Amino acid sequence: MTTTLPPLLQPLRLCLRGSSLIEASAGTGKTFTIAALYLRLVLGHGGTAAFTRPLTPPEVLVVTFTDAATQELRDRIRARLAEAAEAFALDPAEVPDRPRGEDLLHDLRAEHAPALWPGCARTLRLAAEAMDESAVSTIHGWCNRMLREHAFDSGSLFTQELQTDERDLLAEAVRDYWRSFYYPLAAVDVAQLRTWWKSPDDLGQLVGELLDLGDALPDAEPPALALDAVRNEAGAELAIIKAPWKQWVGELRSMLDRAVASKQVNGRKLQARYYQPWLEALQEWVDGAAVLPLPDGSSGWTRLTPEGLTDAWAKGAPPDHPALLDMLTLRERIQALPDGRTELLRHAACWIAARLADEKQRRAQMGFHDLLSRLDAALQGPNGARLAGLIRQQFPVALIDEFQDTDPLQYRIFNAIYGVAGNDPQTALVLIGDPKQAIYAFRGADIHTYLAARRDTAGRHSTLGTNFRSTGAMVAAVNQVFRQAEQRPGPGAFLFRNGDDDPVPFIEVAARGRDERWCIDGAKAPALSFWQLDAGDPISATAYQQQMAAICATEVVRLLRAGQQRRAGFWAGDGTMRPVQPGDIAVLVNTGREAQALRRALGEREVRSVYLSDKESVYASAVAGDLQHWLAACAEPDDDRLLRAAIGTATLGLSWAELDRLNHDELHWEERVLQFRGYRQVWRRQGVLPMLRRLLHDFEVPRGLLARHDERALTDVLHLAELMQQASGQLDGEHALIRHLAEQRADEGGDSDIRKLRLESDADLVKVVTVHKSKGLEYPLVFLPFASAYRAAKDTDLPLKWHDDQGRPRVDLKADAAVLACVDRERLGEDLRKLYVALTRARFATWVGVAPLKQLERGALGSLLSGGEAIEAGQLAAHLQALRGDCQAIAVLTAPTVAPDTWQPEAMSAQPRPEPPLPAAPPEPWWIASYSALLATGPGRGESGGAVDLTAGDDASAAGVMPVTLPDSGARSAAEDIYAESQADAPLTLATAPVASAAPDAGAHTVAGGLHPFPRGAGAGSFLHGLLEWAGRQGFARVRDEPGEVADLIARRCNLGGFSRWTQPLRDWLGHWLRTPWPLQQHLPGASPVCPTELGAIQVEMEFWFPAAQVNTRALDALVSRHTLDGAPRVPLQPNQLNGMLKGFIDLVFEHEGRYFVADYKSNWLGPDDAHYTPQAMRDAVLHHRYELQYTLYLFALHRLLRSRLPDYDYDRHVGGAVYLFLRGYAAPGGGLHVERPPRALIEALDALFDGVAVA
Secondary structure, three states, X not given: OOOOOOOEOOOOOOOOOEEEEEEEOOOOOHHHHHHHHHHHHHHOOOHHHOOOOOOOHHHEEEEEOOHHHHHHHHHHHHHHHHHHHHHHOOOHHHOOOOOOOOOHXXXXXXXXXXXXXXXXXXXHHHHHHOHHHOEEEEHHHHHHHHHHHOHHHHOOOOOOEEOOOOHHHHHHHHHHHHHHHHOOOOHHHHHHHHOOOOOHHHHHHHHOOOHHHHHHOOOOOOHHHHHHHHHHHHHHHHHHHHOOHHHHHHHHHHHHHHHHHOOOEOOOOOOHHHHHHHHHHHHHHHHOOOOOOOOOOXXXXXXXXHHHHHHHEOOOOOOOOHHHHHHHHHHHHHHOOOOOHHHHHHHHHHHHHHHHHHHHHHHOEEOHHHHHHHHHHHHHOOOHHHHHHHHHHHOOEXXXXXXXXXXXXHHHHHHHHHOOOOOOOOOEEEEEEOHHHOOOHHHOOOHHHHHHHHHHOOOOEEEEOEEOOOOHHHHHHHHHHHHHHHHOOOOOOOOOOEOOEOOOOOOOOEEOOOOOEEEEOOEEOOOEEEEEOOOOOOEOHHHHHHHHHHHXXXXXXXXXHHHHOOOEEEEOOOOOEEEOOHHHEEEEEOOHHHHHHHHHHHHHOOOOEEEXXXXXXXHHOHHHHHHHHHHHHHHOOOOHHHHHHHHOOOOOOOOHHHHHHHXXXXXXXXXXXXXXXXXXXXXXXXXXXXXXHHHHHHOOHHHHHHHOOOHHHHHHHHHHHHHHHHHHOOOOOHHHHHHHHHXXXXXXXXXXXXXXXXXXXXXXXXXXXXXXXXXXOOEEXXXXXXXXXXXXXXXXXXXXXXXXXXXXEEEEOOOOHHHHHHHHHHHHHHHHHHHHHHHOOEEEEEEEEEOOEOOHHHOXXXXXXXXXXXXXXXXXXXXXXXXXXXXXXEEEEEOOOOOOOOOOOOOOOOOOOOOOOOOOOOOOOOEEEOHHHHHOOOOOOOOOOOOOXXXXXXXXXXXXXXXXXXXXXXXXXXXXXXXXHHHOOXXXXXXXXXXXXXXXXXXXXXXXXXXOOOOOOHHHHHHHHHHHHHHHHHXXXXXXXXXXXXXXXXXXXXXXXXXXXXXXXHHHHHHHHHHOOEOHHHOOOOOOOEOHHHOOOEEEEEEEEEEEEEEEHHHHHHHHHHHOHHHOOOOOOOOOEEEEEEEEEEEEEEEEOOEEEEEEEEOOOOOOOHHHOOHHHHHXXXXXXXXXXXXXXXXXXXXXHHHHHOOOOOHHHHEEEEEEEEHXXXXXXXXXXXXXXXXXXXXXXXXXXXXXOOOO
């Protein structure tokens, strides 16, 4: 071929004016070249090839495509500037002569007069110091900066929020579209619609891939019009298809009847009872509105064809009828009828894209794509020329790295600014990339954009011609592989050659070589080895994957064992040998499924590995699922299902015997329940991170994981624990954190840096890496066990993207054979480039697994072997030998035999880390308080959480009031708060103080269903609360209607709680309580009575949190005392300052007649019968225990919740009040109810107080 290859680049001679393109093959020093050009720009070097003046770092724009690459490139340039400054600072007399081309800095220095060296050194040193201000950036970061700095000229807002995750906004727009266009559709259209998308989420998943396609999608009619038009069009075409069948059905019936009667057919294959249902269905289809004449699985589709009848015919020649020929394509023609799906998708994509743009404009938000599109729109707009001139003035020179990964929009931006084809000598634009490594089409990268830039820079191309990464043998082997395909007539190695024009040629590179040699058993090993599976027939992709995974793992073990025996390693020039280690080995895969198969095979041989991919996320790790189980069990330790799921996780590593014991040993199970209740207490008091660390310590998880050599899992679980602690600061409550973790695990598209796997412990492991992730990296030894695998394009891979003959992007939402062929050809082209990337990762050696897959030639490796011609299984070895040619660096081998051998690393001693220093200052006083804590103590009131006398005054003691104490409850569970409150269920005077341990005889209760004789104390109170909590969660009406289940549960609970004699009385009491109306009308004018079973919407044990900003408890107490219970005197709160969070659990929240109430169960014993449960007695109990403070806080929490949920919320209209249920007095005339609704003024005052506003 006569393709003209670009000349080799000379970094000190490249013209730094106008536009130019540098093609940098793998390993040829692209970053080194960028740093060299940067030196020249800073120094103004090059004579006529130099830029018009020396530049400073802020004036040189360097663009790359990832944040990590940006930081690396900035550091490399800074280091090169500093190194050059030192070189120019040398005494010219002490600099030895060196051959030209040996060292770039020496050559650069030699082209400056010695008298200028000090000035150059100073310039370079200042430039190195100024690199923090340099314009090294990602394309998105730079566009954001331009929109912000040139807001007037770009028409942008001065302040805009960058929205890194637009999925919620997209989901909202999709739901709006769904409501606006799909709700009004006719029933028949809705039925059709639901066969495509059952919910807005289904539609959103597909539309999300279409939003950035822009003009590639033509406009479409709204759904109602589109479906109506398509229905008419399809109906007309279907009528044409059906028309001849009106006559054909009868003719077929007569023909088959005669054949059966004359016994011309095989009776086992064709009988009247077979074909009559087919013909009847065809007749109904012709006469009716059905679309398909036969079910998909009907054998009539194949029997009523020429081949089908030939197979069933026994005598004479089978008949020939046009219906039989028509049946061959009937189903395909019907399925090809227009259905409107494509039109609906186009309309949805355009409408939703416009809605997203409007909504982001309204919110002053931008997504990453908007950064590009808005700058592009500004440059293409009426003020575009001025904006381009300002940017050129700010950045007269731009170096664009990894340009093969650009897209049309990005190129249009740079072209608008620098005029690529115009080659303006007053600016410089250097595009640097390698089209052979353009493998990110799935991210929007477009190799055809690179080719357009190549055309625009025609005559100004150069290439880097020396590989600095690999050994000479490795470079020669890769050259040989692609040389064969490049020299073969046809489209070239990368499928872009058209006649004499090949815009993506394979250019052979020279090798600088390496000082080390890869040797096995003292002999130099082949650089490139092809393993051929010995198979006479084509094998399946699954068998290939399984066998090659085992073969690769076997060879890895063999090499590592040889390394231990010092038979395999890297020999240096001085004769020393470094044995091969696991960290020297990388296995490149295409998919996560291949990685799983390979890691499974390595694990079976006790070889530790780590999987690295572009989608790597700690939330995708196995321990993330285990962590979710742990958190769910710690939040709800009394839920057997959640607790069993947590205890059975693999990371905890409990034995089968231990797990089985939980099924048989009830006491052991209760111990586990108590253990996880303790975790919940730590979680609520100290946070999720201390709780998880205690859990890991109790179950000895670190020891177990290290014993299994699974540092990866230990790193992940500690990383996840930190992430949960960070997230908990922005979330309210345990369940919100669990939901956050579940959402992160389900999020496959998140790419935040904090999600990335931490790799500190993985340096010495075998690396299983996706080809995409490996780009830009290098490894000593590389395995490509699945190089023959490929995935052909399918018509379900929507949207289908390809390019026409002019390189313009095309999109289709419905494929025909021609479109699918174009899509698959582009897939093959990218696979070939991926194979090039994979083969150029190794420094010393690569092993490639080859197998006779079906249609192997459709894959990248098969295409290189045969140029697209079919490869029979028996011809594979010959093709491999032809590929090898006379290259001694390539070996074609039979795949090694699989062996179960394992590998044991040599023991290593580890030194403990020094103890961390003590904190320099005490932590800020911040704590989590609750109602119980307010009554007890706060931070600084005793390390042990000691009790505090609530009477708090001499007057109370003098009156004979018994001191009641509560422990500090900083952050309690619902059960703990109930227990603490129950401890305070004391009588009002010392003389009548009950003995909590006294247990009256169960038979002593005189009123059916009464609870007056029921034991008193904290345990009894917690028991009753737990019983009613269970009933609420089950549903009060359901509990009433299923007495058998209730009886079993009460019996179990009584046996466990020590109340076995009370089983029947508690059953009677619960039944009566559920049916007894609450006389709300006695307390709230206009309210009607309601019994528990009649409650509609309820929330059991509702947890609440709200912030407290320096809240003075005396101010809180004064407000509550002034506005509740008519200002009656009561025991004051201890003086304290709340700074942190206030939390609690409300026993029951219910809605009744449009109002919301909080209810709390009180087991207080006020006397031996119902007569003692008068309104005054209950009011006194409320005052004594400060329950009015409790229900005020509960109502305040409900107020804040309703205010955020109800658009027309009004306290007076929506809040009913607090209903305190004295359970023992439920049969009293007042129903045992204490009801109060604090005034609106109190709630508004509390709003101000907790927001940090001083309240009088």
